[in-house]
Amino acid sequence: MSNQRWSREEGKNLVEQWQQSGLDKLTFCREHGITYSRFLYWNKQVSESKIGNNVRPGFVAITVEPENAFKGICLQGPNGLLLHVSNDLPSIQFVKALLSC
DSSP: OOSSOOOHHHHHHHHHHHHHHTOOHHHHHHHHTOOHHHHHHHHHHHHHHHHHHHOOOSOOOOOOOOGGGOOEEEEEOTTSOEEEEESSHHHHHHHHHHHTO
């Protein structure tokens, strides 16, 4: 690739080529004559746009089952991070504190 600026589509295509190549980022960049820092920039842009497309702001409705059915809760963030919380007072207070930040 040349040293000219890339469009969003060119950057996205390049990241997709890398993902399909099975190469590590540095080797891919060397083989394609790409500046490593430029590739990292576009990889970050593509990743953030994928996360941004899947995020819906606001709250979702939940239902609470009777206490004997409630073993815990699992929260998943837009980046895939999972938080498992058991059904005890300290854990519930911890989640409450997190949500109030």
